[in-house]
Amino acid sequence: MATHAAIQMVAQRQPLQLAQVPTVEPGDGETLVKVEWVCSTPLDLHQADGGLGTTYPNIVGDSIAGKIMKLGPNVENLKVGDKVFGFGWRSQKERAAQEYATYHQNLLGKIPSGISYQEAVTVPNNFVTVFHALTKDLDLPLPWPQPEQAPERASDPILYGYTNLIGTASKAHHAELKSFDATAVFDYRDPDIVPHIIAAIKPSQTPAIPFILDCIGSKSGSIEPISKIAQAGPTVAVLLPVIVRDSTVEEVPIYDMDPKSHANWAKDVTVRGVRTHFYLQDEFFATHLQPVVMPYMLEHGIVKPNRQRVVQGETFRDRAQNALDILRRKEVSGERLVWRVPDGEE
Ligand SMILES: NC(=O)c1ccc[n+]([C@@H]2O[C@H](COP(=O)([O-])OP(=O)(O)OC[C@H]3O[C@@H](n4cnc5c(N)ncnc54)[C@H](OP(=O)(O)O)[C@@H]3O)[C@@H](O)[C@H]2O)c1
Missing domain, CATH: 3.90.180.10 (Medium-chain alcohol dehydrogenases, catalytic domain)
Incomplete structure (x- = not known):
């Protein structure tokens, strides 16, 4: 052999x-x-x-x-x-x-x-994760081929996605996220990030942020702060694993797979854990996402x-x-x- x-x-x-x-x-x-x-x-x-x-x-x-x-x-x-x-x-x-x-x-x-x-x-890893998380866990359609009209909820505020994008990142990356059309970007190391985001949203609808994608899954770094912002009925999708303690040179990591149990969520919040490894369950994605949609979007500069x-x-x-x-x-x-x-x- x-x-x-x-x-x-x-x-x-x-x-x-x-x-x-x-x-x-x-x-x-x-x-x-x-x-x-x-x-x-x-x-x-x-x-x-x-x-x-x-x-x-x-x-x-x-x-x-x-x-x-x-x-x-x-x-x-x-x-x-x-x-x-x-x-x-x-x-x-x-x-x-x-x-x-x-x-x-x-x-x-x-x-x-x-x-x-x-x-x-x-x-590929990032691309498939975003498509799977937005469609399966946040129930946001990403139709293909792209329709002429914007999707129904295209202007809803969201932490990453569609046109009204509120992002968190370290300061060094704010300019880059703005260049990708983020509406507002906040420094996740700012100890007052939660009141700053709440003040900036000026809610004109309920929930103020209906869709939240936690691309980090850190118990203290993202899940707990998001739980303070997610009020009145939003859906929160958290990229698993929940990182209770990250691996470092000195310490072994601790992971968990249940983001609900790692914060005091308001009771009308839907919390889901994202598992991209299930993306092939979507029949269309199974045959089109990597062979067709991914190369097209890369070729046309829609993703970089x-x-x-x-x-x-x-x-x-x-x-x-x-x-x-x-x-x-x-x-x-x-x-x-x-x-x-x-x-x-x-
Ligand atoms: N379950 C799934 O389907 C799935 C799929 C893909 C990824 N994941 C998981 O998602 C996590 C991230 O993966 P990745 O590939 O995106 O990692 P990455 O590209 O290395 O991103 C990590 C970076 O995010 C920044 N960050 C940390 N905390 C933040 C916060 N609270 N707000 C905003 N930014 C923050 C840090 O940037 P600075 O250096 O600027 O501080 C950090 O370097 C990993 O645990 C990965 O395993 C899960």
Whole structure:
């Protein structure tokens, strides 16, 4: 059986290891992808340090950019040599930090021309999360193709989404969020952020903020402050896990999956935990979100790649370990850690 190199988490908070794993032949509707670039996200740290949803050994990562090497039967819109990007997580063959990954065509989009691998790889995880969270957990339609008319609730104030956007971020990123048309942005480190947001909303409707997307899920950093703002019937969607204590060099993390139990919510607030790994339950998204909508929006500049920081390291394993260490030391701000899988120049 053919094998290839992969980087695995082998036990909680232990160094990552280089392993040889089986190269899985593409089955019905599947492709074999030579992985060129991957990105590291906070979930890698949750899994490596907190064992979140993980059985070890587990190959690192869930987002790839690379080249199609081989097609299984019934692959329709991809061919050998295509440059692709995608988000996959369901089994080891779809994990990211390995030389070859086996991906169903529905989990891949073609990279638009003019977009590099390292730019493209920052997109799929974020993109799928936003579409899933807004449609499934906030019940906000994101129809495709985009209709001529704005969606029904397009001007409702919301923490991230549609046209009336109230965001929170550290000060350094306010100008950038405003450039994405945020109506107002608040510094999440401001101890008076709650009264400042409430004063700025000047509610003309009830609830004043009907839809709130908590993109952080930190018990003290986002969930508790949001619970003070979410009054009179809004829906709050929290990206899981709830981070009760984040992983640091000194401390093991504590996670939970029930955002309702981590704040004193007003009783008419609907609180939901976002689980993007269920996005394939939506029949349309399962077949269109990554193959069709994602490349279109990237090509037309409707979504943009995250800013990237290229993680260096002499070997494949060193780059993976260095990225994980940067996440653990909290040295990431407004950028995605990206790194190359093959050694040497592109
Ligand atoms: N359940 C799901 O489906 C799902 C999907 C995707 C992600 N997630 C989870 O969502 C969390 C964030 O992931 P990510 O990829 O977005 O991480 P990220 O891009 O690294 O964003 C984290 C950054 O958010 C900022 N931040 C922290 N607290 C904030 C607050 N209260 N308000 C505004 N900004 C704040 C910090 O920026 P500064 O450096 O500027 O302070 C921090 O560096 C992770 O726990 C991840 O696992 C869950």
